[in-house]
Amino acid sequence: MxxxxxxxxxxxxTQVSPERMRYMSQMGATHVVTSLPGGGRNRNGDVWTFEGxxxxxxxxxxxxxxxxxxxxxxxxxxxxxxxxGRDEDIENYCESIRNMGKAGVPILxxxxxxxxxxxxxDFTTPARGGAVVTTYRHEDFERxxxxxxxxxxxxxxxxxxxxxxKAVAPVAEEVGVKLAMHPDDPPRSPVRGxxxxxxxxxxxxxxxxxxxxxxxxxxxxxxxxxxMNIDNPTWIRRFAEQGRLHFAHYRNINKGGNADNFSETxxxxxxxxxxxxxxxxxxxxxxxxxxxxDHAPTMEGEGNDHPGYALQGRLMAVGYMKGLMEAIVKSxx
Numbered sequence: 001m002x003x004x005x006x007x008x009x010x011x012x013x014t015q016v017s018p019e020r021m022r023y024m025s026q027m028g029a030t031h032v033v034t035s036l037p038g039g040g041r042n043r044n045g046d047v048w049t050f051e052g053x054x055x056x057x058x059x060x061x062x063x064x065x066x067x068x069x070x071x072x073x074x075x076x077x078x079x080x081x082x083x084x085g086r087d088e089d090i091e092n093y094c095e096s097i098r099n100m101g102k103a104g105v106p107i108l109x110x111x112x113x114x115x116x117x118x119x120x121x122d123f124t125t126p127a128r129g130g131a132v133v134t135t136y137r138h139e140d141f142e143r144x145x146x147x148x149x150x151x152x153x154x155x156x157x158x159x160x161x162x163x164x165x166k167a168v169a170p171v172a173e174e175v176g177v178k179l180a181m182h183p184d185d186p187p188r189s190p191v192r193g194x195x196x197x198x199x200x201x202x203x204x205x206x207x208x209x210x211x212x213x214x215x216x217x218x219x220x221x222x223x224x225x226x227x228m229n230i231d232n233p234t235w236i237r238r239f240a241e242q243g244r245l246h247f248a249h250y251r252n253i254n255k256g257g258n259a260d261n262f263s264e265t266x267x268x269x270x271x272x273x274x275x276x277x278x279x280x281x282x283x284x285x286x287x288x289x290x291x292x293x294d295h296a297p298t299m300e301g302e303g304n305d306h307p308g309y310a311l312q313g314r315l316m317a318v319g320y321m322k323g324l325m326e327a328i329v330k331s332x333x
Contacts, residue, residue, distance in 0.1 A: 007283050007286075007287075007288055007325065007329060008248075008282060008283070008287060008288060008289070008290075008291050008325060009030045009031040009066070009068065009288070009289065009290040009291065010028065010029045010030050010031065010290075010291065010292070010318055010321060010322065011029065011030070011031035011032065011033045011068060011069060011247075011290035011291060011292035012024050012027075012029040012031070012032065012033060012292055012293075012314065012318070013033040013034065013071060013292055013294075013309065014032065014033070014034060015034065016032065016034055016037070016056055016059055016060060016067075021059075021060065021062075021063035021065060022063065023311070024063070024065060025063050025064055025065065027315055027318050027319075028318065028322060029065070029318055030065065030066060031065065031066050031067075031068040031069070031290040031292075032060045032065050032066065032067045032068065032069075033068065033069040033070075033071055033109075033290065033292050034056070034060075034067070034069075034070065034071070035070060035071060035072070036048050036049075036052050036053060036056060036070065037052070037056070045074075045076040045088075045089045045092055046092060047092045047095045047096050047099070048073055048096040048099060048100070049099060050099040050102050050103055053099055053100060053103035053105055054102075054103040054104075057103055057104055057105060067104075067105055068105070068106060068107055068289075068290045069105075069106075069107040069108070069109055069180075069247055069290055069292075070100065070105055070107070070108050070109065071109040071182075072108050072109040072110040072111075072182075073093065073096050073097075073108060073110065074110075075089075075093065075110055075111075075112070075164070076089040077114060077115075079093070079160065079164055080112060080114050080157065080160055080161075080164075081114060081149075081152070081156065081157075081160060082156060082159060082160035082163065086160075086163075090164060090167050090168065093168060094167065094168055094171045097168065097171050097172050097175060097177050098171065098175050100175070100177050101172075101174075101175025101176050101177050102175070105177070106176065106177060106178060107177070107178045107180055107246050107247050107289070107290065108172070108177055108178070108179055108180060109180045109182055109219045109247055110179065110180070110181060110182065111181065111182040111183075111184070111198070112157060112161055112181065112184070112197060112198055113184050113185075113196065113198075114149070114152055114157065114194055114195075114196075115147050115149050115152070115191075115192075115194045116191060116192075116194070117185075118185035119136055119141060119185065119186060119191070120134040120135060120136050120307070121135060121136055121137045121140045121141050122134065122135040122136075122137070123135075123304065123307040124304065124307075125263050127263075127265065127266065127297050128266055128269065128297075129300075130300065131266070131297040131298060131299045131300070131313070132297060132298050132304060132307075133263055133264045133265065133295075133297045133298075133308075134263070134264050134295065134307050134308055135262070135263040135264075136186050136260075136261070136262055137260075137261055138186070138188065138191075138259070138260040138261065139260075139261075141191070141192070142191075142192060144192055145192065146192060146193040147192055147193065147194065149193070149194060150193060151190070151193040151194075152190075152193065152194045152195050153195050154189060154190075154195035154196070154197050156195070157195055157196075157197045158197055158206075161197070161207065161210065162210045162211075165179075165207075165210050165211040165216060166210075166211055169211040169213045169215050169216045170211075170213065170215075172213075172215035172216075173213045173214060173215035177215065178214075178215055178217055178246040178247075179215055179216055179217060179246075180217050180218055180219040180246040180247040181198060181204070181207060181217070181218045181219060182198070182218075182219040182221055182224075182249075183198045183199070183204075183219075183221050183224035183225065183228075184196040184197070184198045184199050184224070185221070185223075185224050185227075186224070186227055186259040186260070186262070187199035187200065187224050187225075187227055187228050187259050188259040188260060199228065199259070200228055200230075201225065201228065201230055201235045201238075201239075204218055204239070208239075208242065208244050214243055214244075216244070217239075217243075217244035217245060217246040218239060218244060218245060218246065218247075219246065219247045219248065219249060220235075220236060220239060220245050220247070220248045220249070221248075221249040221251075221294065222248065222249055222250055222251055222252070222273060222278060222294075223249065223251035223252060223253055223264065223273075223294060223295060224249075226252060226253050226257075226271075226272050226273040227253060227257065227258060227259040227262055228259060229258050229259075229272075232273055232274070232277070232278045232281070233274075233277050233278060233280075233281040236278065236281045236282060236285065236287075237281055237284075237285050240282075240285040240286070240287050241285060245287060245289070246289055247289055247290055247291070248282065248287070248289065248290075248291040248292075249291070249292060249293075249294035250267070250275075250278075250279075250291050250292065250293050250294060250317070250321060251264065251267065251293065251294040251295050251296075251317075252264070252265050252267060252269070252271035252272065252273045252275055253265060253271055253272050253273070254271055254272065255270060255271055255272055256272065257271075257272050264295045264297070264308065265297075266296070266297055266313070266316070266317075267293060267296065267316070267317040267320045267321070268316075268320050275320075275324070276324060276328075279321070279324045279325065279328060280328050283325065283328050283329065283332075291321070293314050293317030293318055293321060294308075295308035295309075296308065296309075296310065296312075296313025296314045296316065296317050297310075297313045298310040298312075298313060299312040299313050299316075300312075
């Protein structure tokens with residue numbers, strides 16, 4: 001059991017600053033999810049320094065919190081595409097993971113998206129009471145046509161992922177760092193000619209089977225898995241029982257939404273995922289890793305300069321998550 005006797009560590013994605021750390025402590029979060037400031041890393045592909053990680057962890061701990069997850073050390077595109085120079089990048093990546101292990105940061109959330117990161121076509125969709133949420137409409141995004149990368153086949157990405165994991169997973173296992181693959185967002189393929197492979201639970205199982213290591217795991221981004229139109233409790237249980245569910249993002253999408261057409265919602269609204277049943281499953285299977293609220297609406301009084309990550313909506317989500325956890329745990333006594 002974690003701080004406040006909740007079975008799941010409530011994480012919060014944030015910058016490490018005195019104001020944010022006090023805010024997190026006050027809301028009852030227990031785990032920090034963050035990235036390393038520029039002083040500890042340089043361009044994409046360089047090594048993240050042990051000294052920067054250690055200093056950041058010590059600062060987080062001074063507020064009674066735990067630095068649990070980096071989101072994340074970017075995997076350079078030439079690694080994902082299998083291009084010349086990837087071996088140098090992979091060795092740098094392994095060195096960063098070694099530094100994570102020495103600094104005591106246990107989980108690394110990463111992704112295998114090429115060309116685009118997480119995608120939305122509208123960042124001001126009206127929601128409850130005048131709040132705004134993000135939306136994705138695949139038909140709209142496809143109008144942009146092919147990118148300079150042209151067409152990228154899925155098998156190219158599978159080949160490069162296998163190459164990467166065979167090099168990196170043994171290092172992560174040796175130093176006690178858990179790799180947590182994040183789904184493609186949205187989880188559909190292709191997107192403007194670029195294949196995507198982290199788009200279904202079956203593909204995640206294929207990824208896990210590439211390297212049979214306890215370090216080789218996933219981030220169960222509940223919003224993305226919900227966009228796949230699957231049964232969340234079934235797959236939460238299946239991945240957790242393998243010991244491969246290392247980290248979770250807790251969010252929902254609109255009722256009837258899918259990977260080609262969805263909007264995000266308040267965590268307490270009725271949506272495509274049953275949030276109670278999902279949380280109950282995490283608890284039933286004994287998941288005790290960090291979980292953070294993801295992509296909350298922007299509410300009255302806050303700017304929308306970082307859609308999905310304004311503070312008030314995520315504060316509300318933390319309260320909702322804690323209430324669900326307490327109700328579920330007490331009902332089982």
